[in-house]
Every structure is written in structure tokens, then in C-alpha cells.
Amino acid sequence: MRIVQFQPVTSKERFREIDQLRGFSLLGILIVNMLFFHSPYIYFDPFNWYTVPQDKVMYQWIDIWVQGSFYPLFAMLFGFGLALQFERMQDKFVSFGLKRMGVLLLFGILHVLLLWAGDILITYAASGFVLLFMLRLSAKWLFGLALLFYMIPNIAITGLLFLVTRLDANALAMYNSVQGIEASILAYGSGNYAEAFSQRLADWMFMNQGGLFLLWMLFTILPLMMLGAAAAKGNLIGFIRVNPVRSILIGVSIATVGTVTKWVPYFTEGNILTAMIQDSFGGPIQAIGYAFLFLALAAKFTSFIAFRPFETAGRMSLSIYILMSILATTFFYSYGLGFYGQVDVVAGTWIALGIYALCVIFAELWLSRAKQGPLEKIWRTLTYPRNK
Template sequence: MHNLDVIRGFSLLGIFIVNMISFHSPFYYYDPYSWWGDSINRPTYWWIDVFVQASFYPMFAMMFGAGLAIQFMRAAEKNTNFTAFAIKRLVVLLGIGMIHAFLVWSGDILITYAVTGFILIWMLRLSGKMLLILGFVVYLLPQGLLTGIMFLASAVDPTSVTYFSSVQGIEASVANYGNGSFSQIFDQRLKDWQFANSPEGFVSIIIVILPLMMIGAGAAKLRLFERAAKKKAMLGILTILFLGAGLTMKTAPYWGEQNLAYVFLQDYVGGPMVGMGYMTLILLIMTASVSVKLLQPLAKTGRMALTTYLTQSVIGTLIFYNYGFGLYGEVTLATGTLIALGIFVMQVIFAELWLSKFNQGPVERLWRKLSYSRK
């Protein structure tokens, strides 16, 4: 669907801007407010922190859920076995994610999507309305509870939610990614992945991703994306509500305190709200025929979402890791962001050229071929 492809393409831009920070700096190990607090980097970090960070991966997750729901409905229309096909497709995605995580970049999200997808496929028999309701409930209840607990901890013991930088982690990242051999970079990548994907951390990520996928699946089953032109008033109201509430929470560390409690409210409650606001705004914009034509290049990039996402990691790590140009830790945040924007423009052009010759992106074609293989 054109609407879904545009949203996917737009979400890939935001995801790349955020991921670029991790490509060129030890993102896991520092306090970002002090690390990027100088006069050169502060304005760029504020813009990314408020308008980009934690708002674009929810859009991508919802589009992933919508895609699975559409496949489910098409299988039902054709009376084919959706579950067996979906499981095989997710197993292939899991394999691609593992290659990406351990050989390219530790911040991979495909493993999480594949594992979460295994849970979602058993829920797709629910009605679209039920998926939407459960998605919002399952998301808001634990996030609201955890936010309350963190603010309570902040009141009782402020040090319990204070940011701490790991000097050892920072030094190891700079030494290995910036100057290390391939094996040293592999070891650091593995440590970073384990740091970000501890058992409790991985479970918490799934708790966040699953309800977002449910919301996307519910919207797809209700055909809300196809009926956008008939829902302009509703889309306008939702855009104002989501962006108003979301941006209020996204600015929490700036009107409140820059500690983990306010950042949790910002990222895990405000972030998805802003993402939903962006989605409804795009759907509203897409009701105009001129927008369909103008955003066609972005839609084609969204059609090649997996290829685009993976090549972003390959290009980003080649620029900054020592087996490439070795610029790790050497650029300002603004420069890194401009690099991301420039690369994304080239990816949009590449998608336009590729899809003028082929029906699918190269990795999408491989994914499809392996999913349909009988061997």
C-alpha cells in the first residue's frame, strides 16, 4: 500500500539519524546530556532528542505489524496456510538479523522483530478492534506503571535514577572501533550487543515492541490506512492530540530533570505518541493527490525497507570503523547527522533506479526466495 510505504520510508530516515549516533560514538556508555552538552553539539542533540529519538522505531514496528496482518488477510482470502509461511519468513528474518547484529552492527532490531513476530502471528485471529484496544492497553499500562515507579524512586533516592558514564566502556569502544583489528571490532560488537540485550533487557524490549505491532496490525485489519481519505477529521484530531501530548513528554528532560525517570517518560511514553502523530499526519497529507506524486520516491524507499536498513548499517560502519575510514569518535553530532541525510538521499535515488528495473529490493527478493523455498 502506498500509504504504508511512505510511512516506512519516512521512519527509515529517522531511524538512520538516531543510529548514526551509535555508528560514530560510544552511545551505550555515556550520559548524552553531558557528552553532547557543548555549544557545538547541544542544539543538534536537542532536535534529535525531542523530534527523532524513540519516535521512528515505533512507526516501523507498527508497519511491521500491519504488514503481517495484511499477509494474514490475503492468506485467508486464498485459503492458504498463513502460520507455516509466516513462521518460515520470520525464521529467515531472524537469520538475517543475526548476521547483521554480529557481523555488521550491534544495534540490530531485526532479531527483536522476528522474535516478537512469532508471538504476534498467533494473535492475528483477533479482530482489528480487539488488537487495537489490547495494543494500547498492553503498552500504556506497564509503561505508565514503570514511569510511576521511576518517579517514586527519584523522589526517595535521586541517585538511583542518575545517569552514569562508563569510562571503561567508552575507552574500549573508541580503541576497538576506531583503531582495532576486525577481530577486536567483532569482540566489541558482541559486548555491545550483550550489553543492550541482557535477558531482562530483551524481554522489556519485546514488551514495548509487541503492543506497537498489535496496534499496526489492528489498524490494518480495520483497513484504516486505506480509508484515510474518509477519515480526515479524525486524522486531524489525532495528529493534534498525539503530537501535543507526545511533544510535552518528549521535552520532559528539559522542563524537568535530566535523569532516567524523565528520560523514560520521554522515550517510552512520549516517543511512540509522537510517532503516532507523525503517522496520522502523513496519512492526512497523503489524502491530497499531489502528495502521492511528491512522496513517490519515499514510498519506493519504503518498499525496499530491509535493503535500506541493512545498507545504512554497512555504510555507517564502513565510514567510522577501523576496517573502513576509521573516523569513529572524530565527528561532531551535526556532521554525523548531515552524513546520515546525505546517505539517505542517495538511498532514495538508488531505490528509484532499482525499482525501475526490478519489482523488489535485493534483500527483499532474497528474503522472499528463502521464505518460499521448499528445501
């Protein structure tokens, strides 16, 4: 009779290139999130908001090369990790995984309540609950179902939006919410913690209004996690390690298709339709291309010093994700240093790089004395039973 040992993956069992890619995706996520950290980004039309040339150029660079590409990458890595855990635990994994997703959900709720409205952990936990019951499927089934779940609703919605534009060219124009902008500047720029808390809840409700949260989870995040799980079950890492040059060519080809798609709002007009094409299709395609490229390079040059910061951050990604919110909100919000609304896109991007560097330094120091990050330790304590 097989005895299953519930223990976290040891450092020797980890895929170093997956940790490196996870750390790299955290940097991309922070660069995009920084727009929301230092300005009322969710309440204005970013295609027409910026007037200073360097801000327009920097935003366009972020929009094309980063925005909409790194959260899909992180979602796929999340599914990859769940599939690996399932392979280790098999029948015992669902009950364990439910507890693990429950703790992650709690982290996400606390993140929203205490720090920042742009949390992704709640969505990951909710999607993870569903994915747990699909991990018995083969790589081919996971891949096929992921494509169906993702493509059918997104193509349908895109087609509907296209028809709307045929009837009224201005119907899908993006507008600025003056009330939202003013409320954000007042609460985060000069308000106290209680006022920031109220605005944070308002921001979260605005971004997840109605059934948007569940629809986005079911038709975007869950299928991306399924793709990651399929990659793990199909031994994508083994393929890339054996075929690094071929994988680089695959990555370049896929990333090119995604990047061209992400130019659509700039080739035509920035509105709800073109933004959806950019984010729902261009972003994930570009993310898959990035994954092939990065993993191929990391597999071939695993010990290259440039990958070390990403690997360090990736090994304690939950702690780093929350730490980035702590540092950014402390820097920008009025109960901290109070720079909200006072920096441009260029400065904000440099600040993002600085915050990421501080997080890497923290991770290096922490991991020099511990095997996992502080929140990972709490997560483990609350989910892994003690083996007798």
C-alpha cells in the first residue's frame, strides 16, 4: 500500500527555470500594477489620457509589451504548479488542495481589505477551486477544454462588440470617470487610512461589478491555469530542455503574433473592442511566446547570473507579491510618503524597478536563513498536515 507523504517540494525537486519565469512574471505584473498604484488608472481612458510625449511613449511600451501578458503567464504557472502537486499526491490532493485554496482566498481578502484593490489572489483561489477537480484529465483534454472555455466566449463577446460598433461607431468609446478620479486622488492623496480603505473597497467593486468577476474567472483565468496544468502533465519542460533552439523559434513566432495583435488599438482606434482584442487575445498569445523564449534560455543558461534575481523572487512569489503592495502603497498613499498622483509614467516605471530590486534583496536575505518565504511558511503550516 502506497503511503503518501504530504511535504512541500524541496529545492532539489523544483524546476529552477519555472522559479525564474515566475520571478520574471512578477516584475511584469508590478510594472503594470504601478499605473494603478500611483494614479486613478482604472477610471480614465489610457489611450487618450497621457499628453506628455514621454508618458505616451512609456505607456505605449507598457501596453504593448507588458500589459495583459504577465498575469496570463502567472496564471499558467499557477496551474503548472497545481498539476505538479497533483502528480505527487494523486487521490489525496483534492481535499488538501481545497484547504490550500481556502487559505489563498483568505490571503486575497486580507490583501484587498488592508492594502490594495487590484488583488489577483482571490481570482486565483476561486479558479483553483474549480481546477482541482479537473486535474485527473490528461494533458490533451486539459489543453482542448482550455481552448474551448477560452475561445468560444471571448470570440462571441468580441463579435458582439464588433456588431455594436457597426451600429454606432461611438458606442464603445472609453470615457473618463471624473467622480472616480477625484475620489481616488482625495482618498489616496490626502485622506487617512479609513478613507483609503473606503476607496479601496469602491475600487474593488468597480472592477468586479455585477458578475464580471465570475465571468472573468471562468472564461479567462481558469482556462489559462488549465493550459499551465496541461504543460506540466505534457512535460513541456522536458521538451524545452531537449529542444532549446526549436523552442526559441517557437517562442519568437508565437510572441510575434501576440505582439502584432496588441498593436491593434494603435493601428485603428483605442476603444473597448480593440482593448479587448489586445488583452484577451494578444496578451495570452504573447505570454505563451514569452514562456517558450524564457524557459528555453533559462534551460540553456540556468546558472547565468542574470537569472538569479528572478529565481530568488520566484521561490517566494506569494511573499514578494504582497511585499510589492506594501512598499508601493506605503510610497504613494497619504498615510505613507504621499506621492500619489505626483509621478508620471516614466518615474513610476523606474520606481517599480526599484521596488522589485528591494524585494529581491529581501528574498535573498530571507532565503539565506530559511527554506521558504514568510507567507509561504504560513501557507504551509495552515495546509500541510503533520506526517506521523
